Amino acid sequence: MDRGRAAALLLCVAACYFVTTSAFKEQDFKKCETNGFCKRNRGVKGTKYSVDPASVKVDGAELTAVLINSEPQEPVKFNLMLRAYGPVLRLIVDEQPSEHPGRYQIPDILMPGLKQRLTAWKGQSTAHTWTGSVGDVTVKLTFATFKLEVQVKGSPAVVFNSRSMFNVEHPRKKQEGDPEGWWEETFNGHADSKPAGPEAISIDMSFPGSQHVYGIPERATNLALKPTAGADVASEPYRLYNLDVFEYEHSSVFGLYGAIPVMLAHKKGQTTGIFWHNAAEMYVDVETAKEGQAVQWITESGVLDLFVMTGPSPAEVTQQYGVLTGTTAMPQLFSLGYHQCRWNYKDEADAFAVDAGFDEHNIPYDVLWLDIEHTDGKRYMTWDSRLFPNPVQMQEDIASRGRKMVTIVDPHVKRDSNYYVYKEASEKKYFVRTKDGTEFDGWCWPGSSSYLDVTNPEVRGWWAQQFTPDRYQGSTKHLYIWNDMNEPSVFNGPEITMKKDHLHFGDVEHRDIHNVFGYYYHLATAEGLIHRGSNVSVYGEHGDRPFVLSRAFFSGTQRVGPIWTGDNAAQWSHLAVSVPMVLTLGLTGLPFSGADVGGFFGNPDAELLTRWYQLGIYYPFFRGHAHLETQRREPWLFGEDTTRRIREAIRGRYALLPYIYTLFRHTNQTGIPLMRPLWFEFPDQPALYGVEEEFLLGPGILVKPVLQAGAQSVDITLPEGAVWYEALGGAAFPGKTGKPLTTAVHMDAIPVFYRGGVIVPRRDRPRRSSAAMANDPFTLVVALDGSGKAVGDLYIDDGRSFAFSKGQYLHRRFIYEHGVLTCDTMPQPTGTPEGTLPSKLLIERVIILGLPAGKAYTARSTVNKMHSVVSGAGVDVRLAKGSAVVVRAVNLPLASDWSLRLLEGVAAE
Ligand SMILES: *[C@@H]1O[C@H](CO)[C@@H](O)[C@H](O)[C@H]1NC(C)=O
Numbered sequence: 001m002d003r004g005r006a007a008a009l010l011l012c013v014a015a016c017y018f019v020t021t022s023a024f025k026e027q028d029f030k031k032c033e034t035n036g037f038c039k040r041n042r043g044v045k046g047t048k049y050s051v052d053p054a055s056v057k058v059d060g061a062e063l064t065a066v067l068i069n070s071e072p073q074e075p076v077k078f079n080l081m082l083r084a085y086g087p088v089l090r091l092i093v094d095e096q097p098s099e100h101p102g103r104y105q106i107p108d109i110l111m112p113g114l115k116q117r118l119t120a121w122k123g124q125s126t127a128h129t130w131t132g133s134v135g136d137v138t139v140k141l142t143f144a145t146f147k148l149e150v151q152v153k154g155s156p157a158v159v160f161n162s163r164s165m166f167n168v169e170h171p172r173k174k175q176e177g178d179p180e181g182w183w184e185e186t187f188n189g190h191a192d193s194k195p196a197g198p199e200a201i202s203i204d205m206s207f208p209g210s211q212h213v214y215g216i217p218e219r220a221t222n223l224a225l226k227p228t229a230g231a232d233v234a235s236e237p238y239r240l241y242n243l244d245v246f247e248y249e250h251s252s253v254f255g256l257y258g259a260i261p262v263m264l265a266h267k268k269g270q271t272t273g274i275f276w277h278n279a280a281e282m283y284v285d286v287e288t289a290k291e292g293q294a295v296q297w298i299t300e301s302g303v304l305d306l307f308v309m310t311g312p313s314p315a316e317v318t319q320q321y322g323v324l325t326g327t328t329a330m331p332q333l334f335s336l337g338y339h340q341c342r343w344n345y346k347d348e349a350d351a352f353a354v355d356a357g358f359d360e361h362n363i364p365y366d367v368l369w370l371d372i373e374h375t376d377g378k379r380y381m382t383w384d385s386r387l388f389p390n391p392v393q394m395q396e397d398i399a400s401r402g403r404k405m406v407t408i409v410d411p412h413v414k415r416d417s418n419y420y421v422y423k424e425a426s427e428k429k430y431f432v433r434t435k436d437g438t439e440f441d442g443w444c445w446p447g448s449s450s451y452l453d454v455t456n457p458e459v460r461g462w463w464a465q466q467f468t469p470d471r472y473q474g475s476t477k478h479l480y481i482w483n484d485m486n487e488p489s490v491f492n493g494p495e496i497t498m499k500k501d502h503l504h505f506g507d508v509e510h511r512d513i514h515n516v517f518g519y520y521y522h523l524a525t526a527e528g529l530i531h532r533g534s535n536v537s538v539y540g541e542h543g544d545r546p547f548v549l550s551r552a553f554f555s556g557t558q559r560v561g562p563i564w565t566g567d568n569a570a571q572w573s574h575l576a577v578s579v580p581m582v583l584t585l586g587l588t589g590l591p592f593s594g595a596d597v598g599g600f601f602g603n604p605d606a607e608l609l610t611r612w613y614q615l616g617i618y619y620p621f622f623r624g625h626a627h628l629e630t631q632r633r634e635p636w637l638f639g640e641d642t643t644r645r646i647r648e649a650i651r652g653r654y655a656l657l658p659y660i661y662t663l664f665r666h667t668n669q670t671g672i673p674l675m676r677p678l679w680f681e682f683p684d685q686p687a688l689y690g691v692e693e694e695f696l697l698g699p700g701i702l703v704k705p706v707l708q709a710g711a712q713s714v715d716i717t718l719p720e721g722a723v724w725y726e727a728l729g730g731a732a733f734p735g736k737t738g739k740p741l742t743t744a745v746h747m748d749a750i751p752v753f754y755r756g757g758v759i760v761p762r763r764d765r766p767r768r769s770s771a772a773m774a775n776d777p778f779t780l781v782v783a784l785d786g787s788g789k790a791v792g793d794l795y796i797d798d799g800r801s802f803a804f805s806k807g808q809y810l811h812r813r814f815i816y817e818h819g820v821l822t823c824d825t826m827p828q829p830t831g832t833p834e835g836t837l838p839s840k841l842l843i844e845r846v847i848i849l850g851l852p853a854g855k856a857y858t859a860r861s862t863v864n865k866m867h868s869v870v871s872g873a874g875v876d877v878r879l880a881k882g883s884a885v886v887v888r889a890v891n892l893p894l895a896s897d898w899s900l901r902l903l904e905g906v907a908a909e
């Protein structure tokens with residue numbers, strides 16, 4: 001949400017009219033030039049760091065050494081550590097203990113138990129180098145000048161400090177008058193005192209042979225990151241600093257609401273990931289050099305704590321990152337349905353009318369959202385009693401149709417001693433403090449506000465107590481939460497956020513924790529819902545999984561809940577950029593995300609809105625949302641044709657829920673993203689490395705959104721090495737990477753393809769919500785590859801509690817081969833309890849794509865060794881362009897092992 005227009009609203013009388021102009025306010029934000037640590041270090045060259053050869057010690061999995069900066073008159077020494085955790089390396093450079101308070105290292109992000117993965121080095125030293133290896137990974141540490149090369153199976157993956165841009169600003173004495181501005185800096189009238197003086201760190205990395213690098217969200221720009229430095233390039237570097245950016249631009253290096261300091265470099269045969277475990281502000285320059293991509297990272301403070309995920313495949317890099325920072329929490333099934341949001345559904349009557357509108361128009365949806373106006377004066381966890389006099393009844397009524405509600409709860413707390421949250425938190429001294437120790441008073445939605453210091457575990461524990469219905473009056477078990485503004489947004493602060501010299505728990509400066517603040521608030525809120533959900537009499541013995549949407553994020557947010565891409569606009573360019581934005585989040589370990597369908601600012605016309613729904617159903621998180629001043633845009637307000645098209649799109653999402661939920665099971669177990677760039681699945685085809693207008697959902701569905709107004713046709717890249725089946729027409733196309741397929745498009749759908757070799761489970765009966773589908777049978781779409789095979793799986797559990805983690809789930813595997821489809825148990829990663837969920841659910845239909853057309857078939861099934869002829873089998877259905885064999889009424893039990901044999905040329909009974 002934005003303040004600019006809200007402020008304007010206050011000045012505006014009834015008939016006031018706004019003209020929207022491009023309103024990104026560049027002058028509100030720093031640039032590298034106006035940000036001391038970046039200006040000092042960007043492009044720094046020829047630094048003089050070397051390893052003292054006599055200091056090198058290797059003890060099992062840990063190498064330690066002393067790193068010396070010989071540039072100052074009095075050389076400065078640092079401690080260097082290099083560890084291996086199997087295929088993941090970790091390089092740490094920190095100050096040697098001194099009088100200086102020491103550099104801050106963020107707790108709470110890395111997974112516990114990492115230590116158990118430490119792997120011993122096999123190494124040897126010469127006078128100038130140390131070489132060590134672990135499995136396929138070899139590292140070579142050159143002592144002078146300090147350089148670290150990482151190779152995988154003999155091929156170079158990444159080299160650190162090959163350009164001598166490594167620099168650690170060491171502790172120093174404040175000079176009289178601070179001539180360099182090292183101890184105080186002012187931006188737009190906001191002074192930043194820097195008690196520790198300069199403490200930035202710069203490091204360069206090069207990725208030999210890689211044409212592209214990816215990652216470092218969040219920003220609205222390309223998937224493959226464009227160069228920001230080097231000959232003929234004049235650009236700001238990429239920035240990682242969580243900010244509330246009003247009306248962000250669609251093609252910009254500028255950092256938005258969240259930060260994940262993870263980058264991937266890819267070339268044929270080798271994907272390499274970098275994770276800098278540090279939550280201070282960062283800048284990243286990307287340069288295309290002769291030998292590959294060369295990058296420079298600069299952070300304002302903290303330690304150098306770099307992880308290298310050596311892959312070598314893209315999927316392994318995401319898995320290795322999942323081992324470090326955790327994988328996506330298993331979501332509740334309802335949260336994968338459609339969410340309807342608006343700033344604001346005005347009152348109870350409005351909420352009921354929107355809810356009824358979906359039923360009148362036979363459009364499924366799962367969640368109705370309330371933005372800030374539902375509260376009593378932006379005091380979160382209260383209700384405006386005039387507009388929402390009976391919130392409990394309202395939630396119960398909507399829940400009676402299988403649906404949920406979400407309310408917004410933000411981290412700024414109105415400074416009103418009659419407001420219980422403020423009163424209690426203030427008495428307990430739970431708020432962020434200014435540099436002189438007083439409770440910080442900043443301006444946000446409620447006016448004068450204080451901000452909970454969620455970096456303090458005690459504050460998080462207290463906050464997590466606030467979500468039970470006795471504390472949060474007017475809430476019910478059907479209500480879930482949305483955290484906005486948690487960058488944190490401070491309307492009157494520098495760059496619309498908090499001052500860097502504010503103080504947190506343990507007197508840690510805001511500077512050191514800025515990018516992780518939003519994560520902590522999100523975490524504490526989700527813990528609140530877990531705590532609420534542990535009430536056995538309400539939720540049963542296995543509790544309730546939390547659902548909390550956040551705008552700010554950091555590494556580790558995936559363990560907490562989904563995020564959305566913030567305040568986008570109803571423009572075609574924002575529709576297009578949503579694809580690389582969501583893809584990038586998936587590559588950096590945060591796959592549960594989506595963009596606001598329709599665009600938050602401005603008014604989409606019917607065409608843009610239709611195209612957005614047609615794409616949005618494939619976002620892992622699927623929500624429609626709109627700004628306070630936009631025209632109403634519920635799906636039935638644009639005429640019958642549009643209503644029908646949006647209905648079809650949303651029903652398509654619901655049909656795919658079994659597939660999407662199964663993909664969440666995989667990402668929960670392995671860290672592999674749902675939405676994937678084409679190169680992620682076809683890593684050996686360089687022509688795919690820059691493709692960002694189309695993507696795969698899981699391994700099996702290729703989506704080509706229509707991103708232009710009035711498009712008559714689109715060019716689709718179908719990767720080589722697979723057969724692709726048009727989802728609607730059924731026609732089969734062999735993949736040809738270098739030769740796009742030009743296809744005519746109409747308004748009813750966007751091009752979508754099933755990938756040969758994959759089996760996709762669906763539920764095809766249209767219902768009003770995901771809850772209403774609980775007993776519906778499944779359809780399997782079996783898309784055959786060139787050799788007539790396909791594999792897939794289907795995961796189910798109760799969709800809401802933690803019982804799955806105790807084995808109350810079913811995970812079934814399907815294999816089609818030699819004309820026989822079999823169903824058995826899906827093998828699980830070690831340590832997973834065996835799945836035992838009693839279930840009467842059936843597979844009712846099997847659709848096979850890729851069999852020779854024009855033949856008759858019979859099907860025979862064998863369940864628990866009992867044979868039977870399937871009635872209704874053997875129907876060869878001619879589709880628009882291709883053909884499919886549809887085996888109806890197979891009614892095979894999901895919970896049993898069975899096989900289904902297709903017999904060609906035998907007349908059906
Ligand atoms: C899967 O999600 C659950 C929470 O829903 C979490 O407790 C668990 O740790 C996740 N699994 C893995 C392997 O991380």
Ligand SMILES: *[C@@H]1O[C@H](CO)[C@@H](O)[C@H](O)[C@H]1NC(C)=O
Nearest residue numbers: 468469470534535536537538
């Ligand atoms: C559980 O919920 C019930 C019903 O709302 C309530 O009466 C009870 O106090 C709750 N128990 C706990 C431990 O909070």
